[in-house]
Amino acid sequence: MSELITTDVLVIGAGLAGERAAISAAAEGNDVVILSLVPPRRSHSCAAQGGMQAALGNCNKGAGDSEELHWLDTVKGSDWGCDQEVARIFADTAPVAMREMAHHGVPWTRVKGGPADYFIKGKKVTLEEPRENEGLIMHRDFGGVSRWRTCYTADGTGHTVLYAMDNMVIELGISVHDRMEAIALIHDGEKCHGAVVRCLRTGELKNYVAKATVIATGGFGRVYKYSTNAIINQGTGQSIALDTGLVPLGNMEAVQFHPTGIVPTDILVTEGCRGDGGLLLDVDEYRFMPDYEPDKQELASRDVVSRRMTEHIQKGKGVPSPDGEHLWLDLRHLGEDHLRTKLREVYDICMYFLGVNPIKELVPVRPTQHYSMGGIRVNKDGHAYGLKGLWSVGESACWDMHGMNRLGGNSLAETVVAGMFCGQRMGQWAKAQTHEVDKALADKALNAQHERISSLISGGIGEANENVDELLIAAQEILQDKVGIFRKGEELEQAVVELREIYRRSGNLKMRSAFKGANPELAAAIRLPGMLKLALCVAKGALLRTESRGGHSREDYPERNDRDWLKRTLARWPIGADEPDISYEPVGLLESPPGQRGYGGAENIAMEQSVEDYNATVESEWIKQGWHPTATPLGTELKEMVEYASTKKS
């Protein structure tokens, strides 16, 4: 019979969040195994360029920064769609997380005391960097923030942090099994017991049985036609959670489009380009952002800048090209020295992929799918709703500090912070559990996958005639065209209908190659139905959310509606269904009542309920959705919040 591997904690995904969670779990005395689709240092975390937000306040423009300000910027950035308590945990933990990574070897860019030249809002300025902070971690400016707080290593932040993290994993002797894909969770309806895993070297299936299973597989950007994401970001983790029929995905319609994907190829150039003074220009080489956003200009939040760019292109101000219309990113004034040191990856990307020298030439950019705010809905400890022993951290999770829009630099920071915080809670939880290895249950799960794969190889079921690539491309185009930056009801309805049809057809796949081992066509065929399910969760969630909030912008419902939509969408996929069930829950305890962001310029429909009444419903509504009690009571991490007594009765 098949091989069975037993461990205390199984982490699926070896990017920053997964590795940091593994380290925390090991520190609590657990045996840990990490699975990864690719060698860990190839995980998409490595591609993050710009930096990680943490309120250290070390530089001139960071002066007076605090966890409080970071928290408030994050809540505003989320358009009040986030869980404010989680945002507190995040903002409070981020400084320690950065310092810990410094201890373990990240060569953060450091403060150089004395006068320094910057470009701020299109003007060259000289600022005095505090000499007393010489050698502390430096910060750069980013979008939607009140202080400079992005900690960075030139523009290779993700790379250096991931390498330092993987070094820690190696030092601790934690096993990483690479080229392994979890294709199903093993569960008994109450509790998760691990995963069925397919080896991408040989095609063999194995069971990994664990007390705690952690999904840390990143985003699912590859369901869109144009995405900055790595090609492995296909939502494999979210899919296997959804496949249980028990675990909901939160806010899947909350998709981030980054203002500066390059055209063509959709590779990202960092928000640090604008943070360091880069400007957006139109077809007339006119700087348009100050007309739309007089205060924040190029550095409003990403949802806002991407919308403004799209509006401007729609006004006929885009630059025509064979690859579609785009705008320009102007970095020329930053100078060769800056571009070849602090933005050297950007320089390389422009040179190698566009043949554009950013020292002398403009860079073609347009808003491109970049980040999934939505994901596996977890409580503040990272424990998934609906299934005990299943956890999730990082982009694959909806923890939910980002709400409907995340700020630049907050996701890379989230990976490490959530890995630390949730990893510790998960590690403690796992330590208190006894191992129950139910081999029959595991074998049953493996056999179901074995049958599914055998059926694909032998030519599918019935009149198999569908091609994997064709179906995926069709779905990607639907999301791109109909569930993009601006959305409207009619198109969203079409998207749902069309995606449902493609999902139906995906039950009828025909392989073109017979080879059984690490056949990439077979790997794609195994993933396809899951990707289509995620696409349907995005489209249906977007159709039903009749308001505009953060990254979700409805032309037919332009207002943010706090009266009816201060809610998180939850999508579950009942076994055998052809589309997700959608329900809602309150976003979380409100410490900051919904207000104005100060950018974006949209109208709001005010809450009618009092904040106290709203807060009184949170815990009981969450319990109904499968929320697990947390290590500390709800609200403990909030600062002002003391009164929500009525929830405690539930």
Add this chain to the structure above:
Amino acid sequence: MARQLTLRIFRYDPLDPESKPCFVDYEMEETPRLNLFVALHRIRENQAPDLQFDFVCRAGVCGSCGMMINGRPTLACRTLTAELPELITLAPMPAFKLIGDLSVDTGTWFRGMSERVESWIHTQKEFDPTAEEERMDDETAEKIYELDRCIECGCCVAGCATANIREDFLGATALNRIGRFMIDPRDERSSEDWFELVSTDEGVFGCMGLMGCDDVCPKELPLLDVFAYMRRRMSQVAAGKAKPDAGTSLPVIS
């Protein structure tokens, strides 16, 4: 008139007893700004759905897609066909275990390398979450970052004559890694510790000096300087001239 390209690709599945190593030609029309990431995916979509190769970021930063392109190891994702003749020969990198076709097992090799050189900060200090970060001047940070930019693509190993004939040779990537920690003031390893690690035939003195590594490194790491620095430093240790802590502040690159 668009060029007609022939991609001559190495095909072999080591797990299939009937598979024999061979090259197979795939024809395609060249499109503007075509790179090998797009070209290989087109072949997989239209001609060979079972063709194995590795890409992840497709942006030149993850190091997955090292392969031999017309005999030279480099990153496929950022190689434009326009820079190549009409016949493009693609083969897997040597010195790594073949998984199939163009895919090789760099993951196992690099984990082994990291374990061998103990690729982590060695320090007696405990992390103190209540303290501010230990200070470092920005120049030192930049110098560490310069060497920390290695993406573990394996091109330097594939392009190294010594590594191709001697499995135990550390290779440029490992020596670069050691250099990265030698100049890091947070790492408390002494000159003697480094001497043990690199002053051997498997280490810096095994290098034949052809410097293929330096020619092919896609990140343009200063491997020549790293080797020169390390040999000199190790010779000084051998001659008893280096101070025990000399490694903590020396710059690698001028």
